[in-house]
Amino acid sequence: MKILIIDRDPEASQLLSSKLIAKGHEVLEERVKSEAIDKISADGPFDVIFIDPSPMKDASAIILNIRRAISSYPYVVLVTGDENLDIESALVMGCNNFIRKPLDNQDVEEKLENAQNLIDMVVSIGDESEDFPSAGGVIAKSAFNQLFLSAIDRGSRYSELAHVLSIGIKNYSEIESRDGPYGAEFAISKLAHHLVRLRRQSDIIGQTGKNEYSLLLQRIQHQNEPREAASRFAAALEELDDIASATSTPIEIYVHLTSLPLGRNEPEYLLIKEGQTPASAG
Template sequence: MYKILLIEDDLSLSKNISINIKKWDYEIKTIENFQNILEEFIEYKPDLVLLDITLPYFDGFYWCKKIRDISKVPIIFLSSRDSNMDIIMAVNMGADDFIKKPFSTEILLAKIQAILRRAYSYSDELSDIIEVNSAILNISDSTITYGNNSKELTKNEFKILQILMKNNGHIVSRDNLMRFLWDSEYYISENTLTVNINRLRKSLEDIGLIDFIITKKSQGYMIK
């Protein structure tokens, strides 16, 4: 079942869209706290976003950029604003479609179905991010984001953090990390792994992630 996140402050319209979308066996979540949209997006992990332009606090263009910074999930703008500049801005921000209000639910559903087919026809799941304890690892560009700070990781830093975050709460042994990093028949010194771990820790500290990776003596490493 595909999950849709609806970001719309018109309660009547939001309720109407939700009722009709559920009839087509989609799961839908509506935003109620318009100050924490990105946090709810990360937690819900939707397959598609319906996004109004005029919203409390920050407009839809702002939230579209925030979402695009961490994900390629399809975004459809819904708005009564339809000037050429609005449409151009929506496209430039990474929107997949723009629907002018008022619209029929049949048109909306047809566009949702078409975009979902295009986005997921060759994949059961599209995931661009891994999120642990408010730290966001972006798979597409090898960046780690925490709060308002981001850092681009080296190839080995990214690979180490990726496997640790995917195994959040579990110890990853040094042997498994070394096999993942250097899939080679040649011997790699354990000190080389230690150097890479220390470099990664320094990169994480640069954006405020202190003691994010902990050492389990004689066992390996894990996310705190």
């Protein structure tokens, strides 16, 4: 990834830079916060921006200016020595996450992994090369993308956390190759039918890939609600047998939860639905 470090402390900046370069990332540094936007315009776009706003306590103004000045969506990590700062405070400033000084290698790695997760989702869901039309309670990919980006924006402005629950067929291409397009399309259409039936009324569902549907979980009432939703969908899908009724190939269904705007992945469920044997399929 291409990373910018904004920190007036040369020792701290170089220490973080050396850690990132050792992991294969391209890193640039900027000491003067007021010149950060010029740096971003001249040398960007950047995938990740680490910013230490000190001596200022609040980084809201500079982060807002950064977001306004560029069209891309960088993952912004607040670097702080404030032991009392929490994730909600960092989100309100416009960040995706925060990290404390002195820097912990594992914490840095975790934030970079989260950043890559979110970047991959933004690229994948925002890919306009193929759209999927609205049908049967499922909205188009392009419409889902607008709501997805809005959820990220609200999260990094108002600390409104949301989650994307991605559910799809992992071995779709294998099924398509072995059982033909009909078998693969039948399986994914059956999956869509069940997801629409199982979702809550407030859950927005869109087709985000040929083999994938995503639900946008918003208005979270309690911390464990998204995990409970993922578990509920996994348990319900485990009980269904008709998804694999038109294939001889076992179908691998994944249930994957990602928090917004953190980009943190939760544990993934992988369900195996045994296909029909050639004899029974006939």
